[in-house]
Amino acid sequence: MEGRLNPWLQIWIQPREVINQQLERENREKYFILMVMVYGTLSVFTGYEQNDMDVNIGRIILISIVAGVLLGPLIFYFTSWLTAVVGRWIGGRGEPGDLRVATVRGAYIPGLAIIAVNLIQLAVEGKIYFVSSYAQFEAMQLGLIEGTSEYPLISILTYIAVVWTFVINVNAVGAAHGFSAWKALLLVVIIGFIIAIPLVLVTMLLVSFGLI
Template sequence: MYGRYGNNGNSEDSGERGDSGKGKDGLFGRENFDESPGRRKVTDYPEREGRGGMKNGQPAPSGLSPWLRVWIHPRQVTRDFLYSSNPLKNALLLALIAGIFNALNSASGRNAGDDMSAGGIAVSVVISGIVGGLATYYIVSWLLRLIGGWLGGTGSTKDMRVVSGRIYGMLGIMVGLLWIPELLIAGMENFTSLTPNLDESVGRSMLYLGLIMLELVFGVWSFIAILHATGEAHGFSAWKSLLLYVILFFAVLIVAFVLIFVVLTVFGVTLGVFGI
């Protein structure tokens, strides 16, 4: 076996059908949102006992465990968060923890163990994970609000922090928990290009491969859930959320390319001045 690499990534809502006969939920479906201009109104959420119904003129919490429900009803969980008394409860902490798990995936994908010790990997993962979590919570949330607004979304930056903090954080942490058995099985070989100890045992190798496949499946599932959550916060479909993330990806790519070009140019000029 040669290294391992994971990905971070969302799911489907239930298959209820609206008056038009089209599924409101489904893989990239719609659930009680209005794409017309303006913030969603409480009347957009039909009264359903114990499932996001109305209480004192406001959407009532569903009373369901968000850690489990977010996998199958991400819109409903997002709605509960958005209309709760404390929408950003633990959002930053969740984003930071998910960022650390994402940094583990990154360290594994680049085979950091080929050049670094276990302690060095741990320190780099914590630092890069915290930086990544902060960037996701503050910068990416702002970009999601900005680009989503171009596409007709009505979500605020605070709404996007609910998505990038609480929704992305919960999903990222739950997928990241698969790192526990992976570390127990493979140890440092999670971060190296060569895996002699795993190769010696067919059983361990198959178990490890199964965990990697499971991580991949849940990563894709969680990405779909994030699309629905973003769509709920912005008031549009998951398909439009997908377009939002595609635009975001290329925008970040272009900005990163420009920054690298500027840094290399300035650095090259500086070295030329000093005759290096």
């Protein structure tokens, strides 16, 4: 009988096996809401970007907590439901609960690697981490700063973390639906179009009315 795999460690190298085991667990979604809120807060915090040099860390932390706690669970349940529904269009068998397991175990936990690299970058750069590249370039042109914040090693680590997290996520979704990682990749592309098309249409409509 296959031994119990550690979902925090072995998800990195055995994503399908870990997800298959987690799907069979009783009370498999225990602590999920808390994990989603924490992950959402950290994601918003490390992904925050502004177009001016006046950085208020307290305000960024507050925005991150509110967004992570309120929007995190909503996005989590919606995307899990959508991935389950669209997956069944192409032969999958996963239910929303199965995709919630795949999302937390196969996307959020590996995603902590990206957050960790971003936090290292924040520790190195300081407040300028939250300033967009465009704003940094303008400030450099005005002589307010000596140069933009670019660290090749951190960029490489971020790239590796993003790519590997995506690979794990695709395999996790495939395991939850009972099909291959390639089919799961197709599913991700379809969902991308489903989400992107309405956003593009709304943007075009707002532009046509001169609202943006």
